[in-house]
Amino acid sequence: MAPRFEARIRIRSDADIVAARRQGRALAEQMGFSSTDVTVIATAISEVARNIVQYAREGEVVVSATREDGRDGLTIVARDQGPGIADVVKAMQPGYSTANSLGLGLPGARRLMDDFEISSRVGEGTTVTMTKWQR
Amino acid sequence: MSSKPKPLPQPPPESTAALLRELVAHLRENRIQLREEWVRRITESKLLTAMTREEIFAEATSVYDNYVEVLETGSVEALQTYARNLSERIIPRGVETHEVVGIVLLLRDVLARSLFRKYQGDFELLNRVLDAYEPAANRIANTVAVSFVEERERTIRLQQEAIRELSTPVLQVRERMLILPIIGVLDSQRARQLTEQLLRGIRANRAKVVVIDITGVPSVDSTAANHLVQTVEASRLMGARVIVTGLSSEVAQTLVTIGVELGKINAVGDLQSGMEEAERLLGYRVILEESAA
Amino acid sequence: MRVPILKQGEYLIASIQSALTDQELSQLKDDLLDHAGRTRARGVVVDVTVLDVMDSFAARTLRSLAHMLDLLGAATVVVGIQPEVAFAMVQLGLTLEGVSTALDLEEGLAFLQAKAA
Ligand SMILES: Nc1ncnc2c1ncn2[C@@H]1O[C@H](COP(=O)(O)OP(=O)(O)OP(=O)(O)O)[C@@H](O)[C@H]1O
Ligand SMILES: [Mg+2]
Numbered sequence: 001m002a003p004r005f006e007a008r009i010r011i012r013s014d015a016d017i018v019a020a021r022r023q024g025r026a027l028a029e030q031m032g033f034s035s036t037d038v039t040v041i042a043t044a045i046s047e048v049a050r051n052i053v054q055y056a057r058e059g060e061v062v063v064s065a066t067r068e069d070g071r072d073g074l075t076i077v078a079r080d081q082g083p084g085i086a087d088v089v090k091a092m093q094p095g096y097s098t099a100n101s102l103g104l105g106l107p108g109a110r111r112l113m114d115d116f117e118i119s120s121r122v123g124e125g126t127t128v129t130m131t132k133w134q135r
Numbered sequence: 136m137s138s139k140p141k142p143l144p145q146p147p148p149e150s151t152a153a154l155l156r157e158l159v160a161h162l163r164e165n166r167i168q169l170r171e172e173w174v175r176r177i178t179e180s181k182l183l184t185a186m187t188r189e190e191i192f193a194e195a196t197s198v199y200d201n202y203v204e205v206l207e208t209g210s211v212e213a214l215q216t217y218a219r220n221l222s223e224r225i226i227p228r229g230v231e232t233h234e235v236v237g238i239v240l241l242l243r244d245v246l247a248r249s250l251f252r253k254y255q256g257d258f259e260l261l262n263r264v265l266d267a268y269e270p271a272a273n274r275i276a277n278t279v280a281v282s283f284v285e286e287r288e289r290t291i292r293l294q295q296e297a298i299r300e301l302s303t304p305v306l307q308v309r310e311r312m313l314i315l316p317i318i319g320v321l322d323s324q325r326a327r328q329l330t331e332q333l334l335r336g337i338r339a340n341r342a343k344v345v346v347i348d349i350t351g352v353p354s355v356d357s358t359a360a361n362h363l364v365q366t367v368e369a370s371r372l373m374g375a376r377v378i379v380t381g382l383s384s385e386v387a388q389t390l391v392t393i394g395v396e397l398g399k400i401n402a403v404g405d406l407q408s409g410m411e412e413a414e415r416l417l418g419y420r421v422i423l424e425e426s427a428a
Numbered sequence: 429m430r431v432p433i434l435k436q437g438e439y440l441i442a443s444i445q446s447a448l449t450d451q452e453l454s455q456l457k458d459d460l461l462d463h464a465g466r467t468r469a470r471g472v473v474v475d476v477t478v479l480d481v482m483d484s485f486a487a488r489t490l491r492s493l494a495h496m497l498d499l500l501g502a503a504t505v506v507v508g509i510q511p512e513v514a515f516a517m518v519q520l521g522l523t524l525e526g527v528s529t530a531l532d533l534e535e536g537l538a539f540l541q542a543k544a545a
Contacts, residue, residue: 369517
């Protein structure tokens with residue numbers, strides 16, 4: 001189904017991470033998500049947006065309201081044309097990081113959201129799509 | 136079969152719209168009488184028995200007008216909103232899905248019969264009118280039914296949540312100390328809800344120590360245990376310490392074997408000793424009343 | 429925006445006033461280390477009450493701050509993590525291991541005092 005609302009945030013610096021978070025939070029609040037879910041959504045956005053800044057330098061985050069089978073959901077798409085991920089399965093494992101970081105961003109975002117999908121191609125870029133459904 | 140030459144050209148594509156316009160005019164003209172008939176049929180069919188005649192009449196009037204409006208504008212939005220509202224009002228009265236679907240189908244029927252009477256002289260025109268009417272009427276019936284079912288599901292969900300909230304109180308037994316007695320299965324949804332409740336309780340009561348008693352949890356598997364660990368960790372992030380009571384040593388042993396990290400859980404035998412431990416952490420001097428042997 | 433750092437006795441208090449960018453948070457870490465080194469503070473309270481998100485970067489920064497302050501002889505306590513934030517953090521796998529926590533500023537200072545006693 002076509003999204004009913006959509007906000008697109010260009011991600012080029014760490015200030016844009018804050019902006020993306022804010023947009024996601026605003027939409028989630030407007031859709032009536034619980035305060036916990038609003039925070040959960042903002043946190044997941046923070047992780048994928050930071051990965052863009054950190055690994056791809058630039059990209060975009062799109063937050064949108066979707067409806068499927070009578071359920072409302074908030075979908076986040078984080079997309080970049082950066083270096084891509086060679087081993088996605090590994091990247092999804094907690095503790096795996098090529099940046100000597102905690103390696104919690106991607107697996108954590110998956111735990112925070114209901115639906116999570118990642119597709120990546122070396123040299124072409126990475127797209128993470130995730131949705132939180134209203135309960 | 137188009138052997139008979141017609142004086143008029145083939146109906147243009149907007150003829151459906153023209154027919155619907157004519158139909159709408161007819162339904163407006165006969166509003167009072169048709170609505171009467173509909174209400175009579177509703178009562179006869181023993182639908183909406185939980186409502187008084189006046190109530191049925193008032194709702195029927197609104198549904199009728201919304202119905203005609205959908206036929207006129209083709210937009211179901213207003214009807215949808217009305218149907219949601221109606222559902223919200225009548226669900227608590229115990230109105231069932233089949234009744235709501237039933238009354239809309241009755242209306243469809245009442246109107247179709249009236250069209251039948253009006254156009255019975257021109258069979259071909261009647262067919263075209265019904266062809267225009269049917270899909271619109273079915274769409275309306277569908278809209279109302281879906282709105283009702285969705286609203287009903289929402290109500291049930293809310294009720295379940297309310298019951299869950301009630302069944303697990305966060306108790307403040309003394310200043311800055313909370314007890315969370317968990318009774319029943321600790322599945323993901325429940326664990327999530329308990330954690331949210333507990334965390335809010337910690338802030339509201341400025342709690343420093345929490346005793347989670349799981350004596351009433353029938354089986355503590357790895358899922359439940361992992362939830363418990365998360366609850367303990369989240370509480371710590373807010374500055375509260377957690378003591379878990381009612382975890383038998385056998386269960387603890389099994390959990391460790393299957394790889395659950397219990398290291399972060401401060402487990403104490405039973406609720407009584409858990410509370411004593413909590414008081415010690417709060418800096419109270421524990422007076423062992425029952426030790427008077 | 430730079431986070432103001434207040435000195436109260438032997439303690440430093442950093443009260444975050446609004447959402448921070450990664451850079452601002454790193455700046456706060458540097459500032460606190462700098463202050464703690466110069467003033468020989470015995471404890472540091474980082475008040476995160478207004479933060480509506482604590483993600484992996486923030487957690488990593490706070491952990492490394494606490495670790496470095498420890499090497500300087502100062503204890504760190506993070507105060508004011510909100511219920512929703514705590515919930516999201518554990519789901520993400522962030523537990524701030526090695527960092528002390530307290531409900532609010534008052535509790536945080538009490539914690540540091542108890543520790544010093
Ligand atoms: N958009 C991206 N483009 C290229 N590589 C990426 C991207 N996102 C993640 N990765 C790769 O996947 C790894 C895991 O990402 P994840 O976010 O889980 O951990 P991290 O960023 O290394 O650490 P943390 O998020 O905990 O600070 C990264 O180290 C990086 O190699
Ligand atoms: Mg990351």
